Amino acid sequence: MKTPATGSLWAGLVPVVAASGIALVAGFGLGRATAPSALSRSPIAEKDIEKPEEKQETDDSERMASKEAASAADVMQAAAINAPRQRDRALEDVLGKASLEEVKKALAWAEALPDGPMKKAALEKILERWGELDGTGATAYAMQVYEQTGNSGLLRDALEGWARKDPQGAITQLGSLELGDRLARDIRRDLVGQWTELNPAAAAGYASANRNTNNWGGLVSTVADEWAKRDPQAAATWAAGLPEGLDKRSAIYEAIRGWADSDLNGVATFVSAQPAGQSRDAMAGTLARQIGREDPAAGLKWAAMVADPGTQERAVAGALIDLYRRDTNQALQLLQSSSISAQIQQAVLNRMTNGGPWWR
Numbered sequence: 001m002k003t004p005a006t007g008s009l010w011a012g013l014v015p016v017v018a019a020s021g022i023a024l025v026a027g028f029g030l031g032r033a034t035a036p037s038a039l040s041r042s043p044i045a046e047k048d049i050e051k052p053e054e055k056q057e058t059d060d061s062e063r064m065a066s067k068e069a070a071s072a073a074d075v076m077q078a079a080a081i082n083a084p085r086q087r088d089r090a091l092e093d094v095l096g097k098a099s100l101e102e103v104k105k106a107l108a109w110a111e112a113l114p115d116g117p118m119k120k121a122a123l124e125k126i127l128e129r130w131g132e133l134d135g136t137g138a139t140a141y142a143m144q145v146y147e148q149t150g151n152s153g154l155l156r157d158a159l160e161g162w163a164r165k166d167p168q169g170a171i172t173q174l175g176s177l178e179l180g181d182r183l184a185r186d187i188r189r190d191l192v193g194q195w196t197e198l199n200p201a202a203a204a205g206y207a208s209a210n211r212n213t214n215n216w217g218g219l220v221s222t223v224a225d226e227w228a229k230r231d232p233q234a235a236a237t238w239a240a241g242l243p244e245g246l247d248k249r250s251a252i253y254e255a256i257r258g259w260a261d262s263d264l265n266g267v268a269t270f271v272s273a274q275p276a277g278q279s280r281d282a283m284a285g286t287l288a289r290q291i292g293r294e295d296p297a298a299g300l301k302w303a304a305m306v307a308d309p310g311t312q313e314r315a316v317a318g319a320l321i322d323l324y325r326r327d328t329n330q331a332l333q334l335l336q337s338s339s340i341s342a343q344i345q346q347a348v349l350n351r352m353t354n355g356g357p358w359w360r
Contacts, residue, residue, distance in 0.1 A: 075106055079113075079122040087117075091125035100133045127154045131161025131170075138162065139173055152179075156187055160194060167195035168206070189222050196226035203227075204238055213245025224251035228258035233270060235259075240279040249282045256286040264291070271302075281306045285315035292319030296331070300338045309344065316340055317351045317358040324352050 075098075078090030098106065107126050113119035130138035138158035146155050155177075162170035171191050174184060195203040200223065207219035220242060227235035232255060239251035259267040271287060274280040284305040292299025299319030306312040316335070324331035335345055351358045 079118045087121050095129040103130045124157050127157035128161035131158035132164050135162030163191045163194045192219050193222050193226045196223050200227045216250045218247040220247050221250040221254050225254035228255045232259035252282040253286045256283050260290040281308050281311045288315040289318030296323045304339050313347045316348045321358050
């Protein structure tokens with residue numbers, strides 16, 4: 001990938017990396033690559049032997065130089081790891097200790113690498129760290145790459161790095177970039193999800209103020225999904241309290257679905273205690289689908305709690321659709337023996353047999 005030039009401080013390392021896979025002779029430019037050997041000591045250094053306190057200072061500086069050289073070697077070793085997950089973790093560990101100056105020098109080195117997994121992984125993690133340290137600079141660089149290549153990957157990385165420290169700032173910066181609606185929407189969704197990990201209440205406030213109530217999904221759904229991984233009851237309570245809209249139903253679905261995966265008894269108790277209304281209908285309908293995948297009869301019982309006819313149709317269909325596809329006769333027998341009204345039963349059959357998505 002052709003990227004804007006940032007300097008050549010590490011460019012000379014490329015032949016070494018290509019030849020050996022791991023370059024152990026380069027530093028970040030902050031100190032010597034190796035400590036001087038005893039044979040190369042000057043007469044002044046020999047006199048230091050008689051002065052322990054001064055020798056201690058020399059040893060400390062040598063250890064610091066070695067530590068700096070090891071950091072540079074670690075960056076290259078991490079980038080050269082074949083296993084993607086291990087490589088990413090190693091790069092994150094090394095770059096997490098790097099200063100802004102070191103990150104920029106690492107970038108110059110990575111730019112000069114031949115295209116391939118090593119270069120791609122190194123650039124991704126370098127941009128994340130750069131974004132964390134200097135969001136504006138990293139985003140400007142990544143935007144230039146996007147304009148030249150059409151590849152938005154580094155832009156995402158820079159903004160996600162920025163969002164580790166300042167999610168609101170990263171989202172604001174995103175809004176100022178000239179991106180297509182779909183790309184901007186996708187990146188903003190990811191940043192809001194990241195924000196929810198850091199501060200769910202703040203992310204929820206932002207999502208609530210930037211809703212699209214006519215669309216399934218949206219930012220409130222993103223927040224509910226991420227929040228439910230840590231505090232599903234808080235996520236479900238927040239989603240249920242949103243003003244009405246299609247995106248609210250989606251948020252409830254995400255919160256209840258995530259909770260059901262981790263604590264079915266807990267979510268069942270919570271839903272049963274909710275007052276009748278659209279929020280409880282959405283919750284019970286979600287449970288009908290989640291439980292019905294394994295136990296259609298139990299799923300139908302949750303569907304029977306749903307008061308709104310249209311929502312109940314979807315809930316019943318969700319509880320039965322998997323069984324219907326495996327064993328149509330058994331699904332029909334189960335439906336006919338349930339407490340679901342004949343009118344809803346017929347509507348459900350139409351949903352499951354019309355060839356379209358059962359949830360519409």
